[in-house]
Structures are given as C-alpha cells and as structure tokens.
Amino acid sequence: DIQMTQAPSSLPASLGDRVTITCRASQDIGNYLRWFQQKPGKSPRLMIYGATNLAAGVPSRFSGSRSGSDYSLTISSLESEDMADYYCLQSKESPFTFGSGTKLEIK
Amino acid sequence: EVQLVESGGGLVQPGASLKLSCVASGFTFSDYWMSWVRQTPGKTMEWIGDIKYDGSYTNYAPSLKNRFTISRDNAKSTLYLQMSNVRSEDTATYYCTRGWGGDYWGQGVMVTVSS
Numbered sequence: 001d002i003q004m005t006q007a008p009s010s011l012p013a014s015l016g017d018r019v020t021i022t023c024r025a026s027q028d029i030g031n032y033l034r035w036f037q038q039k040p041g042k043s044p045r046l047m048i049y050g051a052t053n054l055a056a057g058v059p060s061r062f063s064g065s066r067s068g069s070d071y072s073l074t075i076s077s078l079e080s081e082d083m084a085d086y087y088c089l090q091s092k093e094s095p096f097t098f099g100s101g102t103k104l105e106i107k
Numbered sequence: 108e109v110q111l112v113e114s115g116g117g118l119v120q121p122g123a124s125l126k127l128s129c130v131a132s133g134f135t136f137s138d139y140w141m142s143w144v145r146q147t148p149g150k151t152m153e154w155i156g157d158i159k160y161d162g163s164y165t166n167y168a169p170s171l172k173n174r175f176t177i178s179r180d181n182a183k184s185t186l187y188l189q190m191s192n193v194r195s196e197d198t199a200t201y202y203c204t205r206g207w208g209g210d211y212w213g214q215g216v217m218v219t220v221s222s
Contacts, residue, residue, distance in 0.1 A: 034208045043202055043212040044152075055210070087152055091208040095168040098152035 002027045002090050006099025012107040013078050021073045021102045023088035028069070032092035035064060035073045039084045047086075048073060080106075109133040111203050111213035118219045119193055129186040129203030129213055136184035137161070140206055143177060143188045145199040146215070153199075155188070157207060193220045 003026035013019045023033065031051040036044035046055045048064035051071055061076045075082055083106060088099040115127040129141075142157040156167035158177045165177050176189040186203050200215040 032208075036209070043215050044209065045212070046208070046210050049208060049210070085150065089152075089154075089208060094166050096154040096207070098154065101150055101152070 001095055002029060002093055002097050004088055004090055004097050004099040006088055006102060008102060009100065010103045010105065012105055014107045015078055015080060017078045019075050019078055019104065021086050021088075021104075023071045023099045025069045025071070025090055027093070029090045029092035031066065032090055033064075033066070033071045034089045034091065036087045036089065037082075037084045038087065044087065078104075109205065109211045111205065111211060113201065113203055113213045113216035116201065116216035116218045118221060120222050121194060121220055122192055124189070124191045125193060125218065127188040127190070127201055127203075127216060127218070129188075131184045131186065131203075131205070134205070136179075137181040141177075141179060141186045142204045142207060142209060143175075143186075144202045144204055144209065144212075145197075146202070147199045155201075158186070190218070193218075195220050 005024045007022055033051040035048035037047050038044045047058050047062055051066045052064045063074050065072045083104055086102045090097055110132045111129055113129045119125050137160055139160055140157050143155040145153050145155055155171055156177050158165045158179055162179050174191050178187045198220045200217050202215045203213045205211040
C-alpha cells in the first residue's frame with residue numbers, strides 16, 4: 001500500500017498567517033492527490049484535486065503544490081473559518097490511502 | 108444540489124451483520140463510480156472500497172475484502188455497504204462519497220460495535 005505521511009499533526013497559527021501542510025507519498029502517485037477540510041461534526045469537503053486544482057467554491061487563499069513526492073496545501077492568509085482538520089488522499093493506486101490528518105487551530 | 112444521505116447505522120453486537128444505505132440525488136447516479144470511506148473515533152480515515160457506475164466491478168481495501176460488500180441499485184439511486192462478522196474495530200462513522208476521490212460526501216452514519 002502507498003503510505004501518505006502527513007505533517008504536522010497539529011498546527012497552531014494566528015489569523016493572517018501563511019500556513020503549509022505537507023504529505024509525502026511513499027511511491028509515485030503523480031498528481032493523484034486530493035486535500036480535504038473537515039470541520040467539527042461535519043463531513044469532509046474537497047478543497048484541492050489533481051494536487052494543484054482548486055475545487056469549486058474554495059477560496060483563492062487555498063492552494064496546492066507538488067515537489068517530487070511532497071505535496072503541500074497552503075493557506076496564504078489564515079481566516080477563522082479555516083480552523084479545521086485537513087487530510088490528504090492519494091487516488092493513484094488501490095487501496096487509496098489518507099494522510100493521518102492535521103489539526104489547524106488558533107494559537 | 109448533490110446530496111448523499113446515509114442510513115442504517117447504530118449499535119450492533121460483535122459477529123453480527125449490518126447493511127448501510129446511501130441515497131443519492133442531484134446528479135445522475137448511474138454515471139458515477141461511488142465509494143465508501145470510514146472514520147474511526149480517533150479520526151483515522153480509511154478507504155473501504157468503490158464500485159463502478161454500472162455495478163459490474165468492485166474494489167476493496169484488502170483488510171476488509173472478506174467481510175464487506177459494496178453494491179448499488181441505479182434504479183433507486185442507492186449505494187449499499189453490507190458488513191458481516193463485525194468487530195469492535197469496525198466502530199466508525201461511515202461515509203458514502205461520489206467518485207474515486209470523494210468530490211462529494213454524505214453526512215455520515217455511525218456504527219458502534221459493542222456487546
């Protein structure tokens with residue numbers, strides 16, 4: 001199975017900060033990488049697909065990038081509504097696998 | 108508006124069987140692969156498997172393949188997850204999702220396995 005190593009597990013940050021969450025794939029997954037946001041008591045919401053493409057309705061302060069086997073989700077200027085858990089998912093090869101999640105919280 | 112509504116969860120004893128349903132609306136159900144994903148109480152996300160748009164092919168996480176079965180009824184726009192011989196580690200919130208990578212998710216249904 002492809003392992004997705006996500007870091008950090010917790011990220012305290014202040015409003016207005018630029019924050020980055022990273023997932024590293026244990027094998028080549030090309031751009032088959034998605035990012036999800038999950039707020040407390042809610043189901044996950046697709047934020048980024050194809051490693052770099054913004055899903056419909058997602059604010060432009062969110063972006064995705066790739067450097068080799070490292071994939072990143074960046075929020076350019078943190079807003080209060082961005083406080084949530086974030087997960088990456090590789091859909092290159094079955095079984096699809098998720099990262100362990102990052103809890104983004106107010107410092 | 109795309110909607111996915113799961114049902115069928117609850118408290119179940121170890122070794123029992125349970126069938127979850129997911130009714131889809133707001134899109135042409137028969138055009139899409141569908142998937143099931145679960146999230147443990149500790150928030151770990153696990154992909155369970157998926158099913159082709161016409162139901163002719165299914166794919167499972169190897170660890171669940173022998174106990175879980177995914178099916179669909181396109182006439183009813185409904186996705187199913189049959190769970191058998193459930194264990195305590197199957198306790199989770201179960202989500203149905205559209206497509207391979209979950210561009211839309213249902214609200215989830217909780218399954219608790221306990222005696």
